[in-house]
Amino acid sequence: MSQSQKVEAAYAIARDVFAAAGIDTAVALDRLDTIPISMHCWQGDDVRGFENPAGQLTGGIQVSGNYPGRAGTPSELRADLDFAMAQIPGQKRLNLHAIYLESDTPVARDAIESRHFQNWVDWARKSQIGLDFNPTCFSHPLSADGLTLSHPDKAVRDFWISHCKASRKVSEYFGKELGTPSVMNIWVPDGMKDLPADRFAPRERLAQSLDAIIAEPISRDFHKDAVESKLFGIGAESYTVGSSEFCMGYATSRNILLCLDAGHFHPTEVVSDKLSSVLQFVDEVLLHVSRPVRWDSDHVVLFDDELQAIANELIRGDILGKVNIGLDFFDASINRVAAWVIGTRNMRKALLRALLEPVARLKKAEGERDFTTRLAMMEEAKSMPWSAVWDFYCLSRNVPVGIAWLDEVKNYERNVLSKRKAA
Structure with missing residues (x-):
């Protein structure tokens, strides 16, 4: 399986996890693009x-x-x-x-x-x-x-x-x-x-x-x-x-x-x-x-x-x-x-x-004074598979996934930056 396929497979799982929490990852990514x-x-x-x-x-x-x-x-x-x-x-x-x-x-x-x-x-x-x-x-x-x-x-x-x-x-x-x-x-x-x-x-x-x-x-x-x-x-x-x-x-x-x-x-x-x-x-x-x-x-x-x-x-x-x-x-x-x-x-x-936070559900719990649910959902959101969504976002927007950008920067340093005169 190629890296791209691995990223897409991980995203498919993450998408379903977030969907179960009422969050559409595609909508989130489209909105992220506009900020x-x-x-x-x-x-x-x-x-x-x-x-x-x-x-x-x-x-x-x-x-x-x-x-x-x-x-x-x-x-x-x-x-x-x-x-x-x-x-x-x-x-x-x-x-x-x-x-x-x-x-x-x-x-x-x-x-x-x-x-x-x-x-x-x-x-x-x-x-x-x-x-x-x-x-x-x-x-x-x-x-x-x-x-x-x-x-x-x-x-x-x-x-x-x-x-x-x-x-x-x-x-x-x-x-x-x-x-x-x-x-x-x-x-x-x-x-x-x-x-x-x-x-x-x-x-x-x-x-x-x-x-x-x-x-x-x-x-x-x-x-x-x-x-x-x-x-x-x-x-x-x-x-x-x-x-x-x-x-x-x-x-x-x-x-x-x-x-x-x-x-x-x-x-x-x-x-x-x-x-x-x-x-x-x-x-x-x-x-x-x-x-x-x-x-x-x-x-x-x-x-x-x-x-x-x-x-x-x-x-x-x-x-x-x-x-x-x-x-x-x-x-x-x-x-x-x-x-x-x-x-x-x-x-x-x-x-x-x-x-990717369940903001509507958090505010609903707060409005109902259900602070237990509010805290539980805030904490659970921290460990949801957002990083798989991030990797897919990078892949789908044609930028390096994970730390692959560092190799690109190192190459740029060798081929361009290192040839500049010292300050």
């Missing part, structure tokens, strides 16, 4: 971009490791993305930062235009994916003291306001050209290493700057604004201007998206528990799925309890239409392409498991 996951470009080159690839990261961002094969050009990065996406089933998007522009001459950040990203748009159209965007408010001389949109110097604030305004026009262009709205996320590194004497004024300035940025209306058919909070960062250990409370209040009062990053909260807080709360007050959420290890260290996403809890909330709450799923990690200690594949496949695995 886009926005992969992040900065995993492929350690957040260097192409504005000044030799520049030093600032803003509390550090990338550990120097695994060989880093993408050094836009063409190399797109080739790596193409290869990674070929190992991952389901609908995908790409999330770009402003520093990934392409130009033969230097471009100031407040002067970026859609033409500087035309190659990305052409690539995305050919790949049949959407693009998302981010202004880059770090790794720049005017962010060197840790303040940007909340800076006391109006000239500094105005520069970053102009950069974010220009970024909105780029994002709008993405949406118009590709037929799917671009989510543009504003995150700033603003904060202080030691205790501030004035916590109020920087937050007042940040709110005013953000108001100036989003003042021009742009149709949500093309562009969506989001703001992202932070707990702390390197150099901002004692005070973060754009705190969770600030961003939640701002998003709610201005009717824009709130970005929830899995690594931007206290160690005992989890994003999975926040979704049902914030969506009572904001229309839409942007998720940055990451993995903090004791702090916001952006490790490769694991198939762990919190990832599954996030996916469960999306399905149980029927909120997929209100949540934009994106990834945010950067690990230079391992093969960068493999990191993309591992993290993105894990996100989709978690979504599949959530789709």
Whole structure:
């Protein structure tokens, strides 16, 4: 029996098991196909971009490791993305930062235009994916003291306001050209290493700057604004201007998206528990799925309890239409392409498991106050043969089954990545 036949036979058994629980696996797989996951470009080159690839990261961002094969050009990065996406089933998007522009001459950040990203748009159209965007408010001389949109110097604030305004026009262009709205996320590194004497004024300035940025209306058919909070960062250990409370209040009062990053909260807080709360007050959420290890260290996403809890909330709450799923990690200690594949496949695995839960029966038991049945079914669902459904999903979508993708990545490393110049 061939591997394909084994996968199909295992799936046939799993399909019947789930059918007995009232779950149609074919419907689940069709729905899974339609859920886009926005992969992040900065995993492929350690957040260097192409504005000044030799520049030093600032803003509390550090990338550990120097695994060989880093993408050094836009063409190399797109080739790596193409290869990674070929190992991952389901609908995908790409999330770009402003520093990934392409130009033969230097471009100031407040002067970026859609033409500087035309190659990305052409690539995305050919790949049949959407693009998302981010202004880059770090790794720049005017962010060197840790303040940007909340800076006391109006000239500094105005520069970053102009950069974010220009970024909105780029994002709008993405949406118009590709037929799917671009989510543009504003995150700033603003904060202080030691205790501030004035916590109020920087937050007042940040709110005013953000108001100036989003003042021009742009149709949500093309562009969506989001703001992202932070707990702390390197150099901002004692005070973060754009705190969770600030961003939640701002998003709610201005009717824009709130970005929830899995690594931007206290160690005992989890994003999975926040979704049902914030969506009572904001229309839409942007998720940055990451993995903090004791702090916001952006490790490769694991198939762990919190990832599954996030996916469960999306399905149980029927909120997929209100949540934009994106990834945010950067690990230079391992093969960068493999990191993309591992993290993105894990996100989709978690979504599949959530789709294969007997949600209607769970809610019925809960509504009848039958908590015994609810707990029993939740626990039983964990050991149902979802992995056989996953293998069939990969097989039927022409991507590697199981860990077979690793052989493909190793071959790509030998034939492509190993031939690149060292960073």
